Amino acid sequence: MTNSPRSTYLLTGGSGFIGSHLADALLARGDFVVVLDNLSTGRLSNLRPHPRLRFVQGSVLDELMVDELVHQCDVVVHLAAAVGVKLIVEQPLHSFTTNIRGSEIVIEAAHRYRRKILVTSTSEIYGKNSSGPLPEDSDRVLGSPCVVRWAYSTAKAVDEILANAYHSERGLPAIIVRLFNTVGPRQSPAYGMVIPRLVRQAITGVPLTVYGDGTQTRCFAHVRDVVDALLRLLDDERAVGQTFNIGSGDEVSILELAKLVTELTGSTSGIDLVPYAEAYGTGFEDMTRRVPDTTRLRELTGWVPRRTLDDILVETIADARAELVNPRR
Numbered sequence: 001m002t003n004s005p006r007s008t009y010l011l012t013g014g015s016g017f018i019g020s021h022l023a024d025a026l027l028a029r030g031d032f033v034v035v036l037d038n039l040s041t042g043r044l045s046n047l048r049p050h051p052r053l054r055f056v057q058g059s060v061l062d063e064l065m066v067d068e069l070v071h072q073c074d075v076v077v078h079l080a081a082a083v084g085v086k087l088i089v090e091q092p093l094h095s096f097t098t099n100i101r102g103s104e105i106v107i108e109a110a111h112r113y114r115r116k117i118l119v120t121s122t123s124e125i126y127g128k129n130s131s132g133p134l135p136e137d138s139d140r141v142l143g144s145p146c147v148v149r150w151a152y153s154t155a156k157a158v159d160e161i162l163a164n165a166y167h168s169e170r171g172l173p174a175i176i177v178r179l180f181n182t183v184g185p186r187q188s189p190a191y192g193m194v195i196p197r198l199v200r201q202a203i204t205g206v207p208l209t210v211y212g213d214g215t216q217t218r219c220f221a222h223v224r225d226v227v228d229a230l231l232r233l234l235d236d237e238r239a240v241g242q243t244f245n246i247g248s249g250d251e252v253s254i255l256e257l258a259k260l261v262t263e264l265t266g267s268t269s270g271i272d273l274v275p276y277a278e279a280y281g282t283g284f285e286d287m288t289r290r291v292p293d294t295t296r297l298r299e300l301t302g303w304v305p306r307r308t309l310d311d312i313l314v315e316t317i318a319d320a321r322a323e324l325v326n327p328r329r
C-alpha cells in the first residue's frame with residue numbers, strides 16, 4: 001500500500017546530506033516536507049526553497065518542539081544524529097547523548113500520535129564483523145565500549161532496540177534502515193567521510209590521505225539510490241516492523257579509491273599513507289571490510305543501486321569543484 005499522495009513528512013536532520021536529498025525527492029513527487037534541523041552538521045543551503053517545504057531550526061532534544069511537529073505530520077523520518085567517525089571520535093559525549101536521547105524523544109512522539117516512523121541506523125551496527133556480505137541478522141562484533149567508535153555503534157543499537165520494542169509491544173509502525181557508506185553531492189568533507197575528503201584534496205592539490213595501508217574496503221552507494229530505497233520502504237506497508245540494509249555491493253579498497261579519484265580529477269597530488277593513530281588518535285579500530293547483503297530490500301521492493309562508483313565520483317568531483325567557486329554555507 002502506498003501512503004496517500006501528498007502526505008506530510010517530518011524529516012529530522014533534513015538539511016543534512018541524506019535528508020536534503022530525501023526532501024528533494026518527496027517534494028518532487030508532490031508531498032509536503034517539514035525539516036527539523038539544528039544546523040550542527042546540516043546546512044540550510046542544502047535545501048532549495050519550495051512552497052511545500054517548511055524549515056524549523058531546532059533540536060530533536062527539544063521535546064515540546066518534536067511533539068508539536070510530529071503531531072502536524074503524517075510520517076516521520078528520523079535522520080538527525082551526530083554522524084561521521086571524525087565527529088564521533090572528537091565529541092563522544094555529545095554524540096552518544098544526541099543519538100540515544102534524541103531518538104528516544106522522536107520515537108516516543110511518533111508513538112504518541114501513532115505516526116509511521118523510519119529510523120535510520122547504520123552499518124556501524126555490525127562493528128568489526130568483516131565477514132563477506134552482511135545480512136541483517138549478522139552478529140555484531142564490537143571492541144571495548146571505551147573505544148568511541150563502538151559507543152556510537154551501541155547508541156545506534158539502542159535506537160534500533162527502542163524502535164523494535166515500540167513496534168512489537170505498542171504497535172508503532174516502525175521501519176529501521178541500516179545505511180552503509182552513502183556518498184554524492186552536498187556531502188561535506190568536514191566530518192571525515194573519505195570520498196568528499198579525497199576529492200577536495202585532489203582538486204586543491206594536497207596529498208590524498210589514505211589511512212592505514214589502504215587495503216580496507218568499503219562499498220559506496222549514491223545518495224539518490226539510497227533515497228530511492230527509502231521511498232520504496234516508506235511506501236510499502238510490508239516494510240513495517242522490519243530492518244533493512246541499504247548500500248551498494250560494489251567493493252573497493254581505499255587505496256584503489258584514492259587512485260581512482262586521482263585519475264578522474266587529473267590531480268598530481270600524490271597519495272600519503274597516514275597511520276590510524278595519527279588520523280583518529282591511539283586505540284582507534286577500523287573494520288577491514290564492510291559489504292552489505294541487500295537481498296531483503298531487493299526481494300521486498302525490487303531495489304538495486306543504479307549508479308556506479310565512477311558515476312558517483314564524477315558527480316561528486318563536479319559538485320566539489322562548483323563549491324570551491326561558490327562555497328555553501
Ligand code: UDP
Pocket residue numbers: 084085086181192193194195197198209210211212216218254286290
Ligand atoms: N579514510 C581514509 N582517509 C580519509 C578518511 C577516511 O583513508 O581521509 C578511510 C577510513 O579510515 C575508512 C574508510 O576510509 O577505512 C571509510 O571512512 P569513512 O569515514 O568515510 O566511513 P566509515 O569508516 O564509516 O566506513
